[in-house]
Amino acid sequence: MSTQLHTDGRLRHFLTTEGLPRQLLLQILDTAESFAGVIDKSVKKVPLLRGRTVINLFFEASTRTRITFELAAKRLSADVLNVNVATTSVKGESLLDMLRNLEAMQADMFVVRHAESGAADYVARHVGPGASVLNAGDGRHAHPTQAMLDAFTIRRHKGSFESLIIAIVGDVMHSRVARSQIHALSALGAGEIRVIAPRTLLPRDIESLGVRVFHDMRLGLEEADVVMMLRLQRERMQGALLPSEPEYFRVYGLTEDKLAPAKPDAIVMHPGPINRGVEIDSRVAEGPRSVILEQVTNGIAVRMAIMSMTLGAYQEMPREPA
Amino acid sequence: MTRIRIHGGRVIDPASGRDELAEIVVADGRILTVGEPPNDLAVDLEIDATGQIVCPGLIDLATRLGEPGTEHKATIASETRAGAAGGITTLACLPDTYPVMDTPSVAELMHRRAQEADSARVLPLGALTLDLAGERLSEIVALHQAGCAAMTDAGRTIRDTLVLQRALEYAATFEIPVLLTPADPWLSQAGYLHDGIVATRLGIPGIPATAELAELGRSLALVADIQGRTHFGRLSAHQGIELIARAQNSGLPVTADVAIHQLFLTETDCAEFDARFHLQPPLRSIADRKALRAALIDGTIGVICSDHQPHDPDAKNGPFTSTASGACGVDTLLSLLLRLVEEGVFGLCQGLACVTINPARVLGLETGRLTPGAPADVCIFDPDAVWWCTPETLRSQAKNSPFLGWELPGRVNYTLVAGRLIHRHDDPL
Missing domain, CATH: 2.30.40.10 (Urease, subunit C, domain 1)
Structure with missing residues (x-):
């Protein structure tokens, strides 16, 4: 979708990783790399977005994601406003009316999370020319900042993407994370992307996104460099998608045993929050190959990069942040 | 005179x-x-x-006119005039109105409004079951006498197979045609798009083509037993067409229609979350569109309708899955038909049959022809x-056409x- 780019190819919004050129994705990773240095300092702040207003518009309850966006914005010196629509009563007010009101307050950026696929796209089509929209997760469609922080984490460990076998395990059907990961990693040139799940958790024609499909963990994890687990929502047990959590864990839960066919230096990732004993065994989640908490840390630098690039502030960034 | x-x-x-x-x-x-x-x-x-x-006035087999109940979307006056400007002289109106067209008084109300509007004819279609709930039969004979040419539960599926069997039997007793829109309720209730590449990409729950096939299979099993005149509306998938063709070849009194937008648009039109393409049944694949066109040529599908569903701007304004489904279509029915002729799908005479004599035969009307003595x-x-x-x-009060911008x-x-x-x-x- 070209709505997210300016005519000169710069980011205007950040709605999906689909269709973004490799150069731009690499630029995000490189910019994030420079911000990672900032975070390690005792004064964790740069003045890039001073005087800018970022509104976190969360129509779906989320603490962790909202906090990382808030931290990222604050470390860029932006003013941050959190609107939790999930808990605030907006009876009878449409998304559009709410947006118009917030826009009248002259915000520069909306960070939007919504339960419906296409919601961020919709918001982006309706904001004024001065405002940017950052997708913090829309339905099953996209969660592009998560995918970029995953790519960032992978690159830090593996250096590049070309020769990597990356396996995405679990509920691909309902996962915006998986879709964004697949698009981002394909564009970044990943050697092979696999999805591993029972057929009830795979959307039709998923192969069309350029992935190899496996139903067997042993085959799917063979020689894998990266294992990306997906969260399994408890409500999936309803509607006959799966028989039970124990059965799911038996077949698809990641244990040290199941991880054996992967490369010895394989890393294990998870977007969180994890369901211990459902999709992942605690020993793996906390084991030496797990980079799950690193992902959380990296999320801040990556979101800082995307926010500053989208608001056109990254060019002014000093080489060595003070 | x-x-x-x-x-x-x-x-x-x-x-x-x-x-x-x-x-x-x-x-x-x-x-x-x-x-x-x-x-x-x-x-x-x-x-x-x-x-x-000079041709017979068009008969549009599937429309919604906003009345009674949703006059903010459209009115009988606005839509009959839009229809007339598009060459449509009869608008068959589906019974999912508010209140539902399950009693003669609602049909009479529609006739009165149509008379006041003084434009194209309005032909109410009666509800097959009370409140379209699929549980108890509506007064089918009384509705028929009040001018409802055929009975249908509009887009709803009668879940209880015994109720469906009895509805078909009862209507067949009085030779009243029944119109069904085949969609397995369980396979289709949670979906918004054709279950395919685009739905997978956008992360929008899909409606598989098998939803149509499964319901057609169940209905046709009953029709084979009962032998009542049954018309299947808004076909969308190639698998269903094959089943209809087989039923027709075995001599069952079965006819079918397609909404004209299905002959031009496909799932890829939805790729940008544009709610104008939010339709029910959903736009399907290019292969399905090809099969639908072929079914028109060989006559398996004999009727083309607009499936006119006028909406106010708010109903179509929002993230895709929270918008209302349906497109307005009376303005563009004839023009799109002419485009099919231009594209060589069929000749003008065969094309016009799909919007004149064929729907007239389905509904048992004396219009749809230019023979001495006919209206x-x-x-x-x-x-x-x-x-x-x-x-x-567009003359329709609604502007939710998927063909905006087309010449x-x-x-x-x-x-x-x-x-x-x-x-x-x-x-x-």
Whole structure:
């Protein structure tokens, strides 16, 4: 979708990783790399977005994601406003009316999370020319900042993407994370992307996104460099998608045993929050190959990069942040 | 009563296969003659149809008119006029109104509003079950006597197979046609798009083509036993077409229609979350569109409808899955049909049959033909004129057309209902 780019190819919004050129994705990773240095300092702040207003518009309850966006914005010196629509009563007010009101307050950026696929796209089509929209997760469609922080984490460990076998395990059907990961990693040139799940958790024609499909963990994890687990929502047990959590864990839960066919230096990732004993065994989640908490840390630098690039502030960034 | 002479036009009457330059004389609301006019005929109105096509007024088998209950979307007055401007003389109206068209009083209300609107005919279709709930039969005979030509539960599926069996049996007793829109409720209830590549990409729950196939299989098993006239509406998938063709070949009294947008658009039109393409059944694959066109050529599908669903702007404004499904279509039905002819799908006569005599036969109407004695419902159009489909050119109160921005062929210059001029292009009535 070209709505997210300016005519000169710069980011205007950040709605999906689909269709973004490799150069731009690499630029995000490189910019994030420079911000990672900032975070390690005792004064964790740069003045890039001073005087800018970022509104976190969360129509779906989320603490962790909202906090990382808030931290990222604050470390860029932006003013941050959190609107939790999930808990605030907006009876009878449409998304559009709410947006118009917030826009009248002259915000520069909306960070939007919504339960419906296409919601961020919709918001982006309706904001004024001065405002940017950052997708913090829309339905099953996209969660592009998560995918970029995953790519960032992978690159830090593996250096590049070309020769990597990356396996995405679990509920691909309902996962915006998986879709964004697949698009981002394909564009970044990943050697092979696999999805591993029972057929009830795979959307039709998923192969069309350029992935190899496996139903067997042993085959799917063979020689894998990266294992990306997906969260399994408890409500999936309803509607006959799966028989039970124990059965799911038996077949698809990641244990040290199941991880054996992967490369010895394989890393294990998870977007969180994890369901211990459902999709992942605690020993793996906390084991030496797990980079799950690193992902959380990296999320801040990556979101800082995307926010500053989208608001056109990254060019002014000093080489060595003070 | 007025006598009208229509001369100079190319008369196409799919019912008789007539396609020639001919004169038509209308008297007392009916066709008096086709061909050479009677000698010494005094007429009140002469219509010069030179360079134009004279055909039966169109019969749109599936429309929603906003009344009763959703007048903010459209009214009988607004939509019958839009239909008349598009050459449609009969708008069959689905019963999912508020209140539901399950009692004669609602049908009578619609007739009264149509009379007041004084434009195209409105033909209410009665609810097969009370409140479209699929549990108890509505008063089918009373509804039929009140002018409901056929019974249908609109887009709802009767889940209980025993109720469906009895509904078909009861209607067959009185030779009242039943219209079904095949969609397995469980496979389709949670979806918004064709279950395919686009739905997977966008992360929008899909409706598999098997939803149509499964419900068709169940219904056809009952129809084979009962042998009642059954019409399957809004087909969308190639698998279903094969099943219909097999039923027809084995002699079952089964007919089918397709919504005209399915013949042009596919799932890829939804790829940008544009709610105008949020339709039910959903736009399917290119292979399905190809199969639907082929089914028109071989006659498996005999009727093309607009599946007109007018919506107010708010209903279509929001993230895709929270918008209302449906598109407005009476304005574009004839023009899109002409486009199919241009694209070589079928000849003009066969194409016009799909919107005139074929739906007339499904509904048991005496209109849809230009034979002496038939009601004088006539459409006269210039096939060479072109127009742009824009919110301004659409006459429907609703503007939710998926064809906005298209350049379309054909302009209706005159529309007659029962021998009365209800639309003329150069002088809006």
